[in-house]
Amino acid sequence: MTDMKILVQKFGGTSVANLECMRRVQEKVLEGLAQGYKVITVLSARAGDTNKLLSLAEEWSPTPDRAACDVLVSTGEQVSISLFTMLLRDAGVRARSLLGWQIPITTDEDFGRARIRAIDSKALRAQLENYDVLVVAGFQGCTEDGRITTLGRGGSDTSAVALAAALGSVECHIFTDVDGVYTTDPNICSTARKMDRVAYEEMLEMSSMGAKVLHIRSVEFAKKYKVPVRVRSTFSDDPGTLVTQEDSSMEAVLVSGIAYDRDQARVTLRDLPDVPGMAAAVFGPLSEKGILVDMIVQNTSLDGHTDITFTISRKDLQQTLRIMDEVAKKTGASEVLHDVSVAKVSAIGVGMRNHSGVAARAFAALTQEGINILMISTSEIKITLLIQEKYLELAVRILHDTFGLDWDIG
Ligand code: ASP
Numbered sequence: 001m002t003d004m005k006i007l008v009q010k011f012g013g014t015s016v017a018n019l020e021c022m023r024r025v026q027e028k029v030l031e032g033l034a035q036g037y038k039v040i041t042v043l044s045a046r047a048g049d050t051n052k053l054l055s056l057a058e059e060w061s062p063t064p065d066r067a068a069c070d071v072l073v074s075t076g077e078q079v080s081i082s083l084f085t086m087l088l089r090d091a092g093v094r095a096r097s098l099l100g101w102q103i104p105i106t107t108d109e110d111f112g113r114a115r116i117r118a119i120d121s122k123a124l125r126a127q128l129e130n131y132d133v134l135v136v137a138g139f140q141g142c143t144e145d146g147r148i149t150t151l152g153r154g155g156s157d158t159s160a161v162a163l164a165a166a167l168g169s170v171e172c173h174i175f176t177d178v179d180g181v182y183t184t185d186p187n188i189c190s191t192a193r194k195m196d197r198v199a200y201e202e203m204l205e206m207s208s209m210g211a212k213v214l215h216i217r218s219v220e221f222a223k224k225y226k227v228p229v230r231v232r233s234t235f236s237d238d239p240g241t242l243v244t245q246e247d248s249s250m251e252a253v254l255v256s257g258i259a260y261d262r263d264q265a266r267v268t269l270r271d272l273p274d275v276p277g278m279a280a281a282v283f284g285p286l287s288e289k290g291i292l293v294d295m296i297v298q299n300t301s302l303d304g305h306t307d308i309t310f311t312i313s314r315k316d317l318q319q320t321l322r323i324m325d326e327v328a329k330k331t332g333a334s335e336v337l338h339d340v341s342v343a344k345v346s347a348i349g350v351g352m353r354n355h356s357g358v359a360a361r362a363f364a365a366l367t368q369e370g371i372n373i374l375m376i377s378t379s380e381i382k383i384t385l386l387i388q389e390k391y392l393e394l395a396v397r398i399l400h401d402t403f404g405l406d407w408d409i410g
């Protein structure tokens, strides 16, 4: 069958949590079939199951062997695909379940956060000659020599996008419990709006900022292989948000979304000698310990001395301070200061590429409300401001308003 139309649909943990939810999933799959598609249904583990399995591993071992742990945590998806296949079979659908190794989805050997290397799409197409629905376990694969791997938390989005890329699926539908991607967090800003479309690059910036709708690797994958991804709800008929390639209509919009991240801590080294090698002396030891530094600012030099300020994740603060005490001793910096009551807010939009003045508008809007900007960083499609955490929600609302995101421009 050469003209086989294939649709990949992925359902997250809350969509397969119980029998009632799975019946909704079944409806979505039947809709796909009714539209003439062969359906690849990728499932996550039922909500909470992966966490339970991980705590079980921790009961047995303080540092569970990663390969052994993957054999355990991958069983969450085995449960959901088996249960769901039973429902489809009872409904008379020609369906079967498939674990990662049965396809196979081949990965590298980085247990616990493996990367997909190849998918045997020929084998899958051959299966589709005999079945109308293949119910595939997300989040898992196997190494060349057949050992089970998992792709990192939230990894079944990546399984789905990779399958869609391998099979040339028209779109990859990621079903979840929200009806799409919003211009900002609706819990903070009541005028947040569901977007119809968002560019891959914008989505990447939004998920790295903690807008956790899609696994970040799945977006990278989708961008690389140009797979259109539709984020939609299992519990409504809303068409959701299409994550796709940027085009001129997206570029006409200056800012598409406001993201934020509370997980920030700020560290300052005072009075470092302003000589070559200082930045390396500060950031070298941090990167050796795998600590990710986010924003960095170096002041202008005064009397041959300067200050360096940077931000990190709060969980890394204690370790960073210990390292900075050492760095201060070696370099002669006068003191190490820190502040955990900070947060960052970002305006994101591919339209910024062609327009100047976005940063100035953001600064002016915050200044008007008396919000002090502590640090600034910019990229081609993003402006990030570090502010006091107590002003975060206000700042999100002000920026959302300033850039007209509450207008329904469709
Ligand atoms: N079940 C896995 C997790 O909870 C994978 C996923 O849901 O995407 O991380």
Ligand code: MG
Pocket (backbone or CB within 6 Å): 012, 154, 157, 213, 215
């Ligand atoms: Mg998820």
